Amino acid sequence: MYSSELIKGTLKTIILKLLKENKRMYGYEITQKVKDLTGNKIQLTEGALYPSLHALEAEGILTTETEFIGKRVRKYYTLSEEGKIRSEEKISEFADFMNTMKALLNIDPKTV
Amino acid sequence: MYSSELIKGTLKTIILKLLKENKRMYGYEITQKVKDLTGNKIQLTEGALYPSLHALEAEGILTTETEFIGKRVRKYYTLSEEGKIRSEEKISEFADFMNTMKALLNIDPKTV
DNA sequence: CAAAGATACATAGTTTTCTTATGCATTGAT
């Protein structure tokens, strides 16, 4: 696990990227996917994730469908058309930012 | 300039890295150095930088010396012994984090 | 079969971190 401050500011980028690749995901699924893909290094907390999903929905970036699995509710999120554009923007902005930071911190890719 | 949320959580890492390489720097110098090294992409605000420097000093990570250039005061910051260790840790943690994010976001280095 | 753990949502209160705004003072350039 990373010190929490590092992860700040990356949450929306992560959400948008996962939804871009998986079309349709629900909240809990996102937390598990991130946990798996990062080998437990990044564990999204629900207290951060759900408000963030709601905010993206309110902005019109995500749309939702609610389904019942037995009696249990499941809320699927999908990128809207605008969301697809925003998703691309966010990801490339983050990629650019990482390059800038890599240069600033003089991190040699081979040693990383 | 990046959307400000991206830069969050990286400030201390940047400070510690610059001090590791330059031995002794003052606040304003840090803002200019970051601006130069990133081609204006990252501009630290004084309202963020000074409180952060003070916090690091209070934690015993940085030590200070005040000098007068003419009548103008200049406060130099230097890594303490503990600071040197923490600096290494922070930088390698960040490097690790960037790799994790790169994998998570599936960013191809060639396209970045 | 009871309890514990996993699944699945949600929100309220608090903290951390940064932004915006402001203030003071000196120095250099036009």
Add this chain to the structure above:
DNA sequence: ATCAATGCATAAGAAAACTATGTATCTTTG
């Protein structure tokens, strides 16, 4: 003489995430 740059600092507010809590269902295990 005035404006931009240098150089420090802090206070008020916003944004984002964390911690804690709540509800409820389903699955595994002793």
